[in-house]
Amino acid sequence: METNIRHDGQLSVVELTGSINSGNAHEFEDALSGEPSSEEGVIIDAGGLEYISSAGLRVLLAAKKRCKGKIFRIVNVNDEVMNVFDVTGFSEIMDISRAVRQLSVEGCDRIGAGACGEVFRLDDETIIKLYYPRVKKEEIEQEKALAKKAFVMGVPTAISYDIVEADGRTGVVYELIKSKTIGELIRGDEGHLEKYVDMYAAVCRQIHGIEAEPGQLPSFKDINRSDIPNVTGITEEERAYLHRFLDLIPDRMNCLHGDLNINNIMVHNGECCLIDMGEFSTGTPMFDLSRILFSMEFAGAAKGEFNSFYKLPQDIVTHILHLFLEKYFGCPLAEAEKTYPDAAWLYPLAWFRCCTSLLKGDRWGEEKRAMALDILRTQLIPFVDAQCGK
Numbered sequence: 001m002e003t004n005i006r007h008d009g010q011l012s013v014v015e016l017t018g019s020i021n022s023g024n025a026h027e028f029e030d031a032l033s034g035e036p037s038s039e040e041g042v043i044i045d046a047g048g049l050e051y052i053s054s055a056g057l058r059v060l061l062a063a064k065k066r067c068k069g070k071i072f073r074i075v076n077v078n079d080e081v082m083n084v085f086d087v088t089g090f091s092e093i094m095d096i097s098r099a100v101r102q103l104s105v106e107g108c109d110r111i112g113a114g115a116c117g118e119v120f121r122l123d124d125e126t127i128i129k130l131y132y133p134r135v136k137k138e139e140i141e142q143e144k145a146l147a148k149k150a151f152v153m154g155v156p157t158a159i160s161y162d163i164v165e166a167d168g169r170t171g172v173v174y175e176l177i178k179s180k181t182i183g184e185l186i187r188g189d190e191g192h193l194e195k196y197v198d199m200y201a202a203v204c205r206q207i208h209g210i211e212a213e214p215g216q217l218p219s220f221k222d223i224n225r226s227d228i229p230n231v232t233g234i235t236e237e238e239r240a241y242l243h244r245f246l247d248l249i250p251d252r253m254n255c256l257h258g259d260l261n262i263n264n265i266m267v268h269n270g271e272c273c274l275i276d277m278g279e280f281s282t283g284t285p286m287f288d289l290s291r292i293l294f295s296m297e298f299a300g301a302a303k304g305e306f307n308s309f310y311k312l313p314q315d316i317v318t319h320i321l322h323l324f325l326e327k328y329f330g331c332p333l334a335e336a337e338k339t340y341p342d343a344a345w346l347y348p349l350a351w352f353r354c355c356t357s358l359l360k361g362d363r364w365g366e367e368k369r370a371m372a373l374d375i376l377r378t379q380l381i382p383f384v385d386a387q388c389g390k
Contacts, residue, residue: 017048020056041071201327203272220283290349
């Protein structure tokens with residue numbers, strides 16, 4: 001057993017090599033006796049640790065107690081040592097993370113890209129979603145955890161495997177679904193558009209029909225609230241209206257995807273499968289439907305033009321939207337509130353999305369920003385006032 005202690009900023013990093021057992025645990029204890037010697041705490045790097053006995057575990061427990069409120073984290077743990085931590089319960093009382101598998105995408109086919117990263121085919125069975133460096137590790141871990149939760153809860157989604165490192169970037173390995181998205185099917189076979197929209201509406205109803213337990217998943221209302229500080233070009237009073245609007249939305253425990261556009265739904269052997277589960281959460285299903293409405297209508301192209309996001313003429317996109325809403329509700333949208341009261345929130349939530357998306361950053365041009373400001377001031381704020389009885 002060997003230990004090497006170095007300092008990384010305000011943290012002590014203890015690097016372990018070899019095996020820790022009853023014969024050398026006292027040496028391990030002596031090595032850690034001065035820790036934490038740094039202001040923020042201790043990181044135990046177990047990348048070279050092959051085995052640890054109960055004697056070594058007690059040394060770790062004592063070191064953690066000395067840290068009190070400071071950081072005490074064990075990282076780069078191999079499967080065998082992780083099994084010891086799991087069966088003894090240490091993984092439940094300490095912050096412990098497994099070693100990350102190292103891969104390379106050199107020579108792999110790049111099969112897709114999005115706002116957060118790129119997708120590469122690793123082999124005939126798996127793909128890797130490789131995130132851009134700006135994406136935080138915590139966000140990647142959350143997306144992986146949410147994908148697993150979705151699968152366990154019965155949501156039709158791709159099986160997720162492990163978090164890996166590939167060429168200096170972090171990624172998640174998923175099963176390779178050998179199929180096309182609903183969007184690709186529509187673009188290649190417009191003659192059967194209605195059949196594909198039927199499938200679209202059915203899978204949306206399926207996920208919305210699953211209810212979570214309180215605290216089981218993030219609240220989509222909270223996710224939306226976190227976007228409000230990033231809105232630019234509005235007054236603080238107008239910003240307060242955005243918060244007030246969210247306060248008015250009824251709380252629901254229905255499962256939500258967060259971005260149910262036709263490019264995020266694969267069709268495999270006639271069954272739909274959702275991808276990109278990073279915003280898997282709970283709330284009224286109108287959150288999901290309002291994002292579809294936003295992307296197809298408010299963020300879409302002008303009538304008669306080509307919609308570059310959906311890779312279809314805008315007239316076809318508009319037809320898909322109207323057909324989808326009718327099939328989802330089982331009646332024309334104008335009649336939906338009779339049997340589905342939350343439908344009253346569909347357009348107001350789409351107005352809210354216009355504000356938090358079109359008025360954030362510099363992705364959208366001045367024409368879209370002007371439209372969003374007008375919607376905020378002539379539609380959303382009067383709606384909030386009406387709801388509040390003003």
